[in-house]
Amino acid sequence: MRSFSRRGFLAAGAATLAATQFPIRAFGQAAAPLRLAATRRTLDIDGRAATVFGLAGPGGQGLVLDPGQRFRVDLDNDLPVPTIVHWHGQIPPNAQDGVPDMPRPLLAPGETRSFDFASLSGTHWMHSHVPIQEMQLLAAPLIVRRPEDVAADRQEVVLFLHDFSFKAPEEVLAEITGGHGTAASGAMPGMGHGGMHGGAGTAGSMAMPMDMGTMGGMAMDLNDYDWDAYLANDRTLSDPEVVPVERGGRVRLRIINAAAATVFWIDTGTVEGQLVAVDGHPVRPLAGSRFGVAMGQRLDIEIDLPNEGGAWPVLALREGARERTGIVLATPGAAVARIDALAERAAPAFDTDLAQEANLVGIDALPERPVERRHMIMLGGAMQPYAWTIDGAVWGKHRPIAAKSGERVELAFHNMSMMGHPMHLHGHAFQVVGINARRFAGARRDTVYVPPMSMVTVALDAGEAARWMLHCHHMPHLATGMMTEFRVEA
Ligand SMILES: [Cu+2]
Numbered sequence: 001m002r003s004f005s006r007r008g009f010l011a012a013g014a015a016t017l018a019a020t021q022f023p024i025r026a027f028g029q030a031a032a033p034l035r036l037a038a039t040r041r042t043l044d045i046d047g048r049a050a051t052v053f054g055l056a057g058p059g060g061q062g063l064v065l066d067p068g069q070r071f072r073v074d075l076d077n078d079l080p081v082p083t084i085v086h087w088h089g090q091i092p093p094n095a096q097d098g099v100p101d102m103p104r105p106l107l108a109p110g111e112t113r114s115f116d117f118a119s120l121s122g123t124h125w126m127h128s129h130v131p132i133q134e135m136q137l138l139a140a141p142l143i144v145r146r147p148e149d150v151a152a153d154r155q156e157v158v159l160f161l162h163d164f165s166f167k168a169p170e171e172v173l174a175e176i177t178g179g180h181g182t183a184a185s186g187a188m189p190g191m192g193h194g195g196m197h198g199g200a201g202t203a204g205s206m207a208m209p210m211d212m213g214t215m216g217g218m219a220m221d222l223n224d225y226d227w228d229a230y231l232a233n234d235r236t237l238s239d240p241e242v243v244p245v246e247r248g249g250r251v252r253l254r255i256i257n258a259a260a261a262t263v264f265w266i267d268t269g270t271v272e273g274q275l276v277a278v279d280g281h282p283v284r285p286l287a288g289s290r291f292g293v294a295m296g297q298r299l300d301i302e303i304d305l306p307n308e309g310g311a312w313p314v315l316a317l318r319e320g321a322r323e324r325t326g327i328v329l330a331t332p333g334a335a336v337a338r339i340d341a342l343a344e345r346a347a348p349a350f351d352t353d354l355a356q357e358a359n360l361v362g363i364d365a366l367p368e369r370p371v372e373r374r375h376m377i378m379l380g381g382a383m384q385p386y387a388w389t390i391d392g393a394v395w396g397k398h399r400p401i402a403a404k405s406g407e408r409v410e411l412a413f414h415n416m417s418m419m420g421h422p423m424h425l426h427g428h429a430f431q432v433v434g435i436n437a438r439r440f441a442g443a444r445r446d447t448v449y450v451p452p453m454s455m456v457t458v459a460l461d462a463g464e465a466a467r468w469m470l471h472c473h474h475m476p477h478l479a480t481g482m483m484t485e486f487r488v489e490a
Pocket residue numbers: 388420421422472473474477478482
C-alpha cells in the first residue's frame with residue numbers, strides 16, 4: 001500500500017477531474033483506450049486513515065470524456081477480490097453493462113476487461129454492482145461533456161457524495177438488517193422538527209404543507225443507518241475541499257449522489273442556482289437554493305457568483321437529520337469559515353409529496369406514441385424484519401417484467417412501504433410521465449425516487465432484447481434482494 005499523503009489525496013480527489021486536464025479531441029477521433037483501475041486507496045476521514053476502494057482514471061478518480069468520445073476503456077481489477085463495474089447512466093450493449101453474471105462474470109483479481117460503446121452525454125457515474133463494494137466507495141464520477149459545455153464559459157465542479165462507515169460493510173449490513181442501524185431504529189415519528197421549508201427562492205417547489213414526518217398518521221422511515229461520516233469528494237466538513245473560483249465566476253456543479261443509503265438536500269446558501277439537468281438529462285431551468293437528490297441520482301446546477309470576493313459553501317444535508325457535508329467555492333485569498341458538520345436543525349424529508357419531481361420538465365422528452373404495454377410494479381417491505389421486495393418477491397424469486405424491443409412501455413411504481421425507494425432501470429433513459437393520478441411530461445431519468453405511499457409512472461421505449469436490471473439504489477435494500485429484471489424480448 002502507498003502511504004497516505006494529503007497531497008496525493010488531493011490530486012486524486014474527484015473535483016480535480018477538471019476538464020482542462022483532458023485535451024479536447026476532434027469529435028469521433030479514435031484514441032487509445034482509457035485505463036481505469038479498481039484499486040484500494042487511503043482517505044483521511046476526520047483525522048483517521050480509512051482504506052477504501054476506488055476507480056482510478058488517468059486524471060484522478062473517475063473519467064471525463066469529451067463530446068462525442070466513445071467509451072473505450074480497459075478496466076483493470078487491481079483489487080484482491082473479484083469485482084464488476086456498472087456504468088450508471090450509460091446505455092451500453094447489455095454484455096457490457098457490468099452486472100455480475102448478467103451476462104458476464106465478475107473480473108478476477110488481476111483481470112483486465114475492455115469496453116467500447118457510444119457514450120451518452122451528461123453527469124453520470126460508475127460503481128461496483130456488488131452492494132458491499134459500492135458501500136466501500138468503489139464508485140466514481142463518469143462525466144461526458146456536451147459540445148455546449150465546452151463552448152460555455154463555465155467552470156465545471158464535480159460534487160461526489162457518499163456515506164461512510166469505518167466498519168466493514170458486512171458488519172454494517174448485519175446491523176441494518178438486525179434493526180440496530182440507528183439510534184432510533186424502526187419507525188421514526190416526528191421527523192418534522194426541521195420544518196418544511198425548502199429555503200428561499202425555490203420557485204415554490206418545496207412548499208409542502210403536510211407534516212413531513214407522517215403520511216396520513218403513519219410514521220415514515222427515513223434513514224436506517226447512522227454512518228460515521230458523510231463525504232463530499234472524499235472529505236468531510238472538518239477539512240472540506242475548497243474549490244478556487246473567480247469573482248463573478250460562472251460555475252456548473254455536477255452533483256452525484258453515490259451514497260449507499262443517504263438522500264441529500266443540496267443547499268447553495270446565499271446564491272441561487274438553476275437546476276439544468278437531472279441524471280444527465282437537461283430539464284427546463286428551475287431556480288432555487290435547495291434541491292434534493294436520492295441515491296443514484298444526479299443534479300447539474302448552474303451558479304453565477306457575485307462580482308466580489310468571498311467563499312460560498314455548497315452543502316449536502318442528510319434528509320431527516322442534522323448531519324451535512326459539502327465543498328466551498330472561494331475566490332483567491334477569501335477567508336473560509338469553519339462549517340460545523342452538524343446543522344442546528346434537521347433537514348426535512350425529501351420529496352414526500354413529489355413536489356420537486358412534479359416541477360421538472362424534460363427537454364429531451366420522448367416522442368408521443370401510444371403505450372403498448374403497462375406494468376404496475378409494487379414496492380414493498382418493512383424494517384422489521386428487514387426485507388424489501390418488488391412485486392412481493394426478492395431477487396431469485398422474482399417474476400421478470402416483460403416487454404418487446406421497440407415497444408412503448410409504462411412502468412407504474414407503487415410504493416406500498418413506509419420508506420422511499422430510488423428505482424434504477426439499466427439500459428434505458430425513461431421519462432417521468434405520472435405522479436399519483438396526475439399526468440405530465442416530466443424529466444428524462446434513469447433513477448426515480450418513489451416516496452412512501454405514492455405512485456410514480458415512467459415511460460420508455462424498450463431497448464436491446466436482454467435482461468436489464470431494475471432495482472432500488474438503496475444498497476442495503478439491493479443487498480437484501482430489492483431487484484428484479486426488465487426482460488426485453490426480440
Ligand atoms: Cu429501496
